[in-house]
Amino acid sequence: MSSKNKRRRKAEINNSAKNSSTNFIVRNGLAGLILIGLLSIVLMVPGYNWMLNSLIKGNLQIIKEYPNISIEEKYSMKFNVFGNLMNYIKRSTPENAIILIPDIEIVRPLINSTNQLVQLVNKSIILNFLYPRKIVMENLKEEEKYFNKITHVLIVNNYGYQYLNYEFNANIQLGVLPVNKEN
Secondary structure: OOHHHHHHHHHHHHHHHHHHHHHHHHHHHHHHHHHHHHHHHHHHOHHHHHHHHHHHHHHHHHHHHOOOOOHHHHHHHHHHHHHHHHHHHHHHOOOOOEEEEOOHHHHHHHHHHHOOOHHHHOHHHHHHHHOOOEEEEHHHOOOOOOHHHOOEEEEEOOEOHHHOOOOOOOOOOEEEEEOOOOO
């Protein structure tokens, strides 16, 4: 290879090195600007701001303060009465249970008195806590394919005994009972 070709080849290598470092700087600079733009948008939107400053930071603080607590204890801390109720139902029913939740009109006085059980009318939230158990909402019983297969009833304000196949004489404000005595 002649010295002229060597110089040309060396110049091409230098130019490609300069181009690749320039490309690297441009790409990373552009990515940085996009990231800054996204972060500023996230911080301006109230929902994202709440998620970052309240939800994530609060959860991380609880994890740091209580690293060895169970999921049930976390539910109790975070969801108070509702979390305790979900833990109670979990402990009181088998995993294959089909649980009837009373109509919202039955649950509403309890929600109004405690102001902590509003989640009791939201099937997806209840399922999140009680999975793999199935949930049947009484107000949707015509749409529920498991309504005729319920195994347990959530008793609220002494309502729900009519679904039991046996006599039960105690007054229960809030609890879960099997439909059949042998469950």
